[in-house]
Amino acid sequence: xxxxxxxxxxxxxxxxxxxxxxxxxxxxxxxxIYMTEEMIDEIFEDRSLWxxxxxxxxxxxxxxxxxMPDIHEGYGSPIGGVxxxxxxxxxxxxxxxxxxxxxxxxxxxxxLDYGDIENKLDELATSLYGQIPSGLGKGGRMxxxxxxxxxxxxxxASYMTxxxxxxxxxxxxxxxxxxxxxxxxxxVSDRAKKRGRDQLGTLGSGNHFVEVQKVDEIHDEKAxxxxxxxxxxICVMIHTGxxxxxxxxxxxxxxxxxxxxxxxxxxxxxRELAAVPFKSDEGQKYFKAMSCGANxxxxxxxxxxxxxxxxxxxxxxxxxxxxVYDVAHNMGKLEKHLDEEGNEIEMIVHRKGATxxxxxxxxxxxxxxxxxxxxxxxxxxxxxASYVLAGTxxxxxxxxxxxxxxxxxxxxxxxxxxxxxxxxxKKELEESGIRIRAGSMTGLAEEAPKAYKDIDSVVNxxxxxxxxxxxxxxxxxxxxxx
Amino acid sequence: xxxxxxxxxxxxxxxxxxxxxxKEVLFKNALAGMAHAQKKDSLNKKTTIRRPIFVESIxxxxxxxxxxxxxxxxxxxxxxxxxxxxxxxxxxxxxDAELKGIxxxxxxxxxxxxxxxxxxxxxxxxxxxxxxxxxx
Numbered sequence: 001x002x003x004x005x006x007x008x009x010x011x012x013x014x015x016x017x018x019x020x021x022x023x024x025x026x027x028x029x030x031x032x033i034y035m036t037e038e039m040i041d042e043i044f045e046d047r048s049l050w051x052x053x054x055x056x057x058x059x060x061x062x063x064x065x066x067x068m069p070d071i072h073e074g075y076g077s078p079i080g081g082v083x084x085x086x087x088x089x090x091x092x093x094x095x096x097x098x099x100x101x102x103x104x105x106x107x108x109x110x111x112l113d114y115g116d117i118e119n120k121l122d123e124l125a126t127s128l129y130g131q132i133p134s135g136l137g138k139g140g141r142m143x144x145x146x147x148x149x150x151x152x153x154x155x156x157a158s159y160m161t162x163x164x165x166x167x168x169x170x171x172x173x174x175x176x177x178x179x180x181x182x183x184x185x186x187x188v189s190d191r192a193k194k195r196g197r198d199q200l201g202t203l204g205s206g207n208h209f210v211e212v213q214k215v216d217e218i219h220d221e222k223a224x225x226x227x228x229x230x231x232x233x234i235c236v237m238i239h240t241g242x243x244x245x246x247x248x249x250x251x252x253x254x255x256x257x258x259x260x261x262x263x264x265x266x267x268x269x270x271r272e273l274a275a276v277p278f279k280s281d282e283g284q285k286y287f288k289a290m291s292c293g294a295n296x297x298x299x300x301x302x303x304x305x306x307x308x309x310x311x312x313x314x315x316x317x318x319x320x321x322x323x324v325y326d327v328a329h330n331m332g333k334l335e336k337h338l339d340e341e342g343n344e345i346e347m348i349v350h351r352k353g354a355t356x357x358x359x360x361x362x363x364x365x366x367x368x369x370x371x372x373x374x375x376x377x378x379x380x381x382x383x384x385a386s387y388v389l390a391g392t393x394x395x396x397x398x399x400x401x402x403x404x405x406x407x408x409x410x411x412x413x414x415x416x417x418x419x420x421x422x423x424x425x426k427k428e429l430e431e432s433g434i435r436i437r438a439g440s441m442t443g444l445a446e447e448a449p450k451a452y453k454d455i456d457s458v459v460n461x462x463x464x465x466x467x468x469x470x471x472x473x474x475x476x477x478x479x480x481x482x
Numbered sequence: 483x484x485x486x487x488x489x490x491x492x493x494x495x496x497x498x499x500x501x502x503x504x505k506e507v508l509f510k511n512a513l514a515g516m517a518h519a520q521k522k523d524s525l526n527k528k529t530t531i532r533r534p535i536f537v538e539s540i541x542x543x544x545x546x547x548x549x550x551x552x553x554x555x556x557x558x559x560x561x562x563x564x565x566x567x568x569x570x571x572x573x574x575x576x577x578d579a580e581l582k583g584i585x586x587x588x589x590x591x592x593x594x595x596x597x598x599x600x601x602x603x604x605x606x607x608x609x610x611x612x613x614x615x616x617x618x
Contacts, residue, residue, distance in 0.1 A: 072494065073494075074494075075597045075617060079494075099595045099617050100594060194559045195555065195558050195559055204592060206592060206618060244594075247594040247617075248555060250595065251551050251555070254598070255544075255548055255551070258540055258544060258598075259540055270599075272597060272598050272599055274598075409494045412491040412494075414491045415491060
């Protein structure tokens, strides 16, 4: 195992490093990491750089295998990994997308300021906790029959708005309008469907959450205005994904790809990177199934949005909650980008723990965002800050329109539980003005702020590298977790 | 009694190191380790559920991961934890067996998947050992 050391890295600028092709004989392109000098030593603490160089061996990989500044060791790919592969002759890899397909973030803005609800926060937090199923193995209130589940898989968020859970106009504010057209429910196994049948409208556990936040700092007045954000404004952030359905789709196809790889003469250094040609029957079936998983996650966040609105209504606080944006950070997307020769070609952009961050002018963006770029939502760890950034023209040129996704863990769950008592953490956060509603004090301890890397450093790196620009910083005032 | 498994620390996931004098014993102990991860007191409870399981894989390492993956899937779907496996067949690429377990109200850990990450069965000290990484 050739694990890169610091002397193998070439500094390109204050925010970008490269592992040249000469480092390993089996790589097809260099590997690049967005990172500052101050943070660089952390990346040698795990095997994330070895994983990054493995990405550079994928057939059809274009330009560079990349990692964002929240890089840490994952399965196959490091978290924070981005790889674009030629659609005509390259591969698709479920491990490069992740088990939680379309784990992602949605931000809602309200028409209220912090002062309007400060005295009602306890009531609001309790109402949200009561309305949104969260926690280990918790099923939702909506149990879907087969036919209805297939409609969710095929249509994503638009199925939910069609059922009255939100308005059709708000689909414009979701990445891909909350639906990938290539989804085909017949490509999803019965086993995956059984796992997902009663999980729509649920958060799950771990680092998934709903947070009531307030806008703490404005960094870009023009973009903030376009996004409808102002200082002290109350927002709601939702972080969750495709639940058991997505996990099973990934498991099913990694297993199938491992069996299929020999017939395509594909050999890779890590089983979790199992891949087949995108144009093959197996590749197409996975993409259709992955699209179903993505659609399920968007439908999930749409139903949770409805539950948030309902919870708010239960408190009697008049409010209008509108979607700022909804982004995925585990996804494979068919997009057009420039290759090494400057030709625009179709690619499958694999983002694992990385967020799409398209720049100004992008056709899919709602008109009010076209001048400033796509909102990029970066959740912080519990009790710390979250950010809204905007994609830039440079993002499109350098990273296939990709940016970071969050802070990343720096401490094991076991260590967090030994160092932090959940009930003491809850008391500490509440004393600092953050209401906590959590199903498990152990789970709360695992998600303690000290267990995560510094979100400000991660965001400042992408801002400094100009692969997304800071727009606003938000801080939590209420946290709902499983 | 020989150690069946141990839980290892890692930053973002759950790791089980399982031990066994043979591949069947190794697989049984890896199952026990995952059951412990799913529900801490499950190994002390009398089993009341039986489910058949059949898995076919490319090699022994993949067989273990695919077996545990299949168990996880059954577990999640049925709200059950399986603590015992009785093999009818356990070759290097095929498992035909019966699982035994218990119904549960809630899991202690939400396991997304059993990964192939570092799954490499080794001979150590006259027995077999493997580390399995669970994505949580």
